[in-house]
Amino acid sequence: MTDDQLAVPEPHSTPASTGDADTIDRFQDPGLPAHRPRRADVDEKAAKRAEHQVSFMFTLSILASLAFAICYFAVDPNLRGRLIIIGPMNLYHLILGLTMAASLLFIGLGAVHWAKTLMPDTEVAEERHLQASDQAARDEAAGILSQGFRDSQLDRRPVLLALTGGALALFAIPVALPTIFGLGPLPGDALETTVWKRGMRLMIDPSGTPIRPEHLTQGSVIHVMPEGFVGDTHGEDAPSALEIMEVKATASVLLVKLNPGDIQSQKQLDWGVDGIVAYSKICTHVGCPVALYERQTHHLLCPCHQSTFDMTDDCKVIFGPAKRPLPQLPIMVENGYLVAADGFAEPVGPSYWERG
Amino acid sequence: MTTIPQGAGSVRDRSTTETSTDDAKPSLPPPVVWADERLGVAKGMGLFKKVFPDHWSFLLGEIAMYSMIICLITGTFLTFWFVPSMAHVVYDGSYVPLKGVGMSEAYASTLDISFDIKGGLLIRQLHHWAALLFIVGIALHVARVFFTGAFRKPRELNWVIGTVLSLLAIIEGFAGYSLPDDLLSGTGIRAMNGFMSSAPVIGTYLTFFVFGGEFPGESIIPRLYIAHVLLLPALLVGLFAVHIFLVFWHKHTQYPGPGRTNNNVVGFPLLPVYTAKAGGFFFIVFGLTALISATVTINAVWAYGPYDPAQVTAGSQPDFYMWFSDGALRLLPGFMEFELWGFTFSPQIFLGSLVLLPLVWIILGAYPFIEQWVTGDKREHHLLDRPRNAPVRTAIGTAGISMYLVLALATINDIIAIKLHLSINDITVALRVLFFLAPVVAFMVTKRLCLSLQRADRELVLHGTESGRIQRTADGRFYEVHEDLSEYDRWPLVQHEPMRPLSVTEESETDEYGVDRPRGIAYKARRALSEFYFKDRVEPVTPAEVAAAHHHGEAEALPGGHAEALEESHAEEHASLRSDDRH
Numbered sequence: 014m015t016d017d018q019l020a021v022p023e024p025h026s027t028p029a030s031t032g033d034a035d036t037i038d039r040f041q042d043p044g045l046p047a048h049r050p051r052r053a054d055v056d057e058k059a060a061k062r063a064e065h066q067v068s069f070m071f072t073l074s075i076l077a078s079l080a081f082a083i084c085y086f087a088v089d090p091n092l093r094g095r096l097i098i099i100g101p102m103n104l105y106h107l108i109l110g111l112t113m114a115a116s117l118l119f120i121g122l123g124a125v126h127w128a129k130t131l132m133p134d135t136e137v138a139e140e141r142h143l144q145a146s147d148q149a150a151r152d153e154a155a156g157i158l159s160q161g162f163r164d165s166q167l168d169r170r171p172v173l174l175a176l177t178g179g180a181l182a183l184f185a186i187p188v189a190l191p192t193i194f195g196l197g198p199l200p201g202d203a204l205e206t207t208v209w210k211r212g213m214r215l216m217i218d219p220s221g222t223p224i225r226p227e228h229l230t231q232g233s234v235i236h237v238m239p240e241g242f243v244g245d246t247h248g249e250d251a252p253s254a255l256e257i258m259e260v261k262a263t264a265s266v267l268l269v270k271l272n273p274g275d276i277q278s279q280k281q282l283d284w285g286v287d288g289i290v291a292y293s294k295i296c297t298h299v300g301c302p303v304a305l306y307e308r309q310t311h312h313l314l315c316p317c318h319q320s321t322f323d324m325t326d327d328c329k330v331i332f333g334p335a336k337r338p339l340p341q342l343p344i345m346v347e348n349g350y351l352v353a354a355d356g357f358a359e360p361v362g363p364s365y366w367e368r369g
Numbered sequence: 370m371t372t373i374p375q376g377a378g379s380v381r382d383r384s385t386t387e388t389s390t391d392d393a394k395p396s397l398p399p400p401v402v403w404a405d406e407r408l409g410v411a412k413g414m415g416l417f418k419k420v421f422p423d424h425w426s427f428l429l430g431e432i433a434m435y436s437m438i439i440c441l442i443t444g445t446f447l448t449f450w451f452v453p454s455m456a457h458v459v460y461d462g463s464y465v466p467l468k469g470v471g472m473s474e475a476y477a478s479t480l481d482i483s484f485d486i487k488g489g490l491l492i493r494q495l496h497h498w499a500a501l502l503f504i505v506g507i508a509l510h511v512a513r514v515f516f517t518g519a520f521r522k523p524r525e526l527n528w529v530i531g532t533v534l535s536l537l538a539i540i541e542g543f544a545g546y547s548l549p550d551d552l553l554s555g556t557g558i559r560a561m562n563g564f565m566s567s568a569p570v571i572g573t574y575l576t577f578f579v580f581g582g583e584f585p586g587e588s589i590i591p592r593l594y595i596a597h598v599l600l601l602p603a604l605l606v607g608l609f610a611v612h613i614f615l616v617f618w619h620k621h622t623q624y625p626g627p628g629r630t631n632n633n634v635v636g637f638p639l640l641p642v643y644t645a646k647a648g649g650f651f652f653i654v655f656g657l658t659a660l661i662s663a664t665v666t667i668n669a670v671w672a673y674g675p676y677d678p679a680q681v682t683a684g685s686q687p688d689f690y691m692w693f694s695d696g697a698l699r700l701l702p703g704f705m706e707f708e709l710w711g712f713t714f715s716p717q718i719f720l721g722s723l724v725l726l727p728l729v730w731i732i733l734g735a736y737p738f739i740e741q742w743v744t745g746d747k748r749e750h751h752l753l754d755r756p757r758n759a760p761v762r763t764a765i766g767t768a769g770i771s772m773y774l775v776l777a778l779a780t781i782n783d784i785i786a787i788k789l790h791l792s793i794n795d796i797t798v799a800l801r802v803l804f805f806l807a808p809v810v811a812f813m814v815t816k817r818l819c820l821s822l823q824r825a826d827r828e829l830v831l832h833g834t835e836s837g838r839i840q841r842t843a844d845g846r847f848y849e850v851h852e853d854l855s856e857y858d859r860w861p862l863v864q865h866e867p868m869r870p871l872s873v874t875e876e877s878e879t880d881e882y883g884v885d886r887p888r889g890i891a892y893k894a895r896r897a898l899s900e901f902y903f904k905d906r907v908e909p910v911t912p913a914e915v916a917a918a919h920h921h922g923e924a925e926a927l928p929g930g931h932a933e934a935l936e937e938s939h940a941e942e943h944a945s946l947r948s949d950d951r952h
Binding site for chain 1: 457580638641654706783794
């Protein structure tokens with residue numbers, strides 16, 4: 014294999030893992046096999062047939078393109094129909110898609126068929142050369158670089174070199190700093206509190222009606238939002254859509270009526286009303302709403318990553334990637350309606366560094 | 370064989386002989402002359418003679434390239450109507466079930482594209498399907514390059530560029546499917562907010578800067594939009610241009626075969642064959658994507674409804690390329706979280722997201738350099754390895770894929786639980802175990818399969834193919850005649866270099882007195898890895914071995930010689946698997 018020039022190791026690199034002891038006793042490359050003509054190379058009829066096939070496919074593509082244009086204008090965009098397997102669907106979408114697919118596919122199939130049947134299929138070999146430049150070119154390159162270095166006098170004035178580096182390293186600061194710090198406000202204590210405060214009524218999401226404890230039946234689950242952020246929010250000092258979204262992402266609550274005998278935690282009982290307890294709906298893992306409640310087992314399951322919380326044991330995690338229990342919202346009854354007895358005692362939602 | 374050329378070949382031959390003999394030499398058409406006078410384009414026409422080798426597996430990268438182009442074309446269409454705004458509007462379009470519902474402008478404009486722009490739904494579906502195909506193409510292309518060793522010198526840099534491209538493609542995909550601001554994609558953004566805030570020290574600042582304040586804010590969609598349509602595509606297209614330029618610069622790798630050496634590239638020239646084949650393949654990929662988009666609905670955002678942070682649906686899965694990360698978030702157990710010095714560490718969150726994503730790509734990017742360090746092979750490689758001939762590399766690859774698949778399966782643990790009526794807890798626990806078990810099993814099985822395939826190659830070379838001809842010897846015994854492989858068929862099976870561990874190629878670790886040689890830790894590690902890679906190996910057949918096998922073959926035909934020949938060939942099979950056990 015002496016003709017294998019690229020396999021000859023460069024001076025400084027001897028391959029360690031390949032033995033050269035038995036390179037003598039190796040098979041020799043037989044070289045490219047002789048070209049075998051295809052049908053269309055030797056049979057004029059076959060060549061003509063191939064030409065017809067390619068022409069046919071290109072014609073189909075042209076017709077499909079025209080059909081697309083006609084259908085685009087002529088077919089009713091709301092045309093609906095039922096197809097086998099696929100079911101009911103918008104036929105306008107289907108027709109446009111199919112004609113487009115045919116227009117494209119037949120160009121491709123025609124071109125490939127043309128290449129495979131009529132264009133030359135004799136393989137040709139192209140030489141490769143080492144990527145590395147030869148020594149003369151390297152010497153010349155080294156000369157150019159060194160000349161530039163000396164011409165700029167960087168070799169004699171090292172202070173300039175250091176300061177050039179420093180200036181180039183830091184010029185991005187005036188550009189990047191305003192971009193980065195302009196992106197958003199500093200967090201402050203925004204994550205530590207929610208809008209819930211003492212006396213705020215619990216409202217059913219999405220209707221926005223207040224809740225009387227006697228209306229709750231055993232085992233029922235209600236999605237709750239704080240008063241003023243749900244239902245009819247079009248008043249004078251109504252919150253903006255943005256504020257509502259942020260409140261939904263932090264302050265939404267699940268209200269469940271349990272049999273007080275099932276509740277294992279005294280604190281949970283104390284913070285509820287006759288077995289009615291309210292918990293943050295925001296998962297302590299990455300913040301999805303924990304929305305699946307199993308009435309039989311009293312388990313709350315987060316559909317995103319399957320963190321499972323035990324409703325009867327202060328919403329402690331019994332399975333999955335969340336660590337902390339869902340925070341409980343203390344509630345009481347005021348004027349016959351359920352209200353918050355206080356805000357959440359701890360931050361709701363996903364863990365974060367400063368949470369502690 | 371004497372054939373008289375009559376078909377397309379004869380036309381070709383005639384035209385070439387005519388032009389070469391006639392005075393009518395071809396001249397450049399005027400527009401090319403015009404361009405040549407200004408740009409010297411005639412000098413660059415040699416590019417069209419460039420040779421590309423033909424193999425189906427080289428098309429995988431082309432699928433990725435063409436899907437990216439389809440995404441660029443369809444994406445431009447979508448930008449004309451999509452409004453990247455989280456401002457609140459009340460929907461008043463033609464999709465009746467959502468009439469009067471409050472939503473973001475982003476979601477409303479996505480509905481408009483789907484229902485009120487003619488052909489808009491088709492282009493939207495094309496965009497989404499092409500994006501998925503883009504990443505499928507990249508994944509398969511990465512696998513092809515890895516398993517064939519195409520990343521070896523001089524292509525290490527292009528491998529690194531490729532890995533960066535694949536990571537960018539995934540981020541680009543994530544940014545894209547987050548834009549419609551429907552319930553499913555909003556849940557994805559919510560999870561992103563959650564895992565960003567788990568970053569030690571900077572997490573809270575990170576989320577506040579990225580989201581422009583508290584989640585959800587009104588900034589994330591516009592910011593993801595500019596990343597999706599400008600920043601990431603610019604990086605993708607720029608790096609892709611370098612990637613494809615380097616393919617030209619290095620010339621394409623080729624599979625081993627007769628006449629295909631490390632010093633040449635054998636195939637078809639760009640003009641006309643490769644232009645027709647590659648250009649045609651673009652239209653085939655585009656056409657098939659259109660066919661899928663016409664018939665199979667993807668991401669029916671109108672069915673999910675607008676994003677609401679207080680709502681979620683069961684069965685929330687991201688697009689498939691994020692499955693492994695989402696799966697890791699599902700598998701990592703909650704007890705990993707702890708508090709220290711008043712700060713919260715949530716490794717069960719950041720390991721599966723902020724660490725996993727870069728880590729996978731760092732390992733991928735570093736692999737060529739690690740393998741090169743182990744083998745000490747600094748030569749250029751343009752001939753691809755058959756995966757079986759690099760058993761440990763192939764096994765590492767499948768082990769990695771098995772880990773990826775376990776994580777990906779974890780993302781659909783809820784779907785599996787429902788469809789198979791299993792406990793989701795059992796599935797999750799089983800997948801946690803499998804994450805560690807599957808790569809070990811995959812490694813061992815793959816390595817053994819590769820070695821077995823190599824031995825099958827040896828067997829084929831040594832004993833030839835079964836001819837189907839039964840011969841009877843003088844004493845009435847029957848045997849099947851084996852026919853030698855032709856030298857063209859044999860060459861791919863015997864051309865590879867035997868790879869041997871340092872313990873074989875270099876001096877032993879103890880000197881002649883049995884005293885350990887002084888060695889650095891790096892050398893010892895390299896030597897150990899070399900053992901790991903090449904200890905078990907099957908060496909390619911040599912001509913001497915074939916000659917010896919022929920001798921056996923003759924012996925088989927001799928009366929009474931059969932039993933011995935059989936024993937010998939068994940012994941030889943044992944010998945062919947070399948395991949250097951020096952203890």
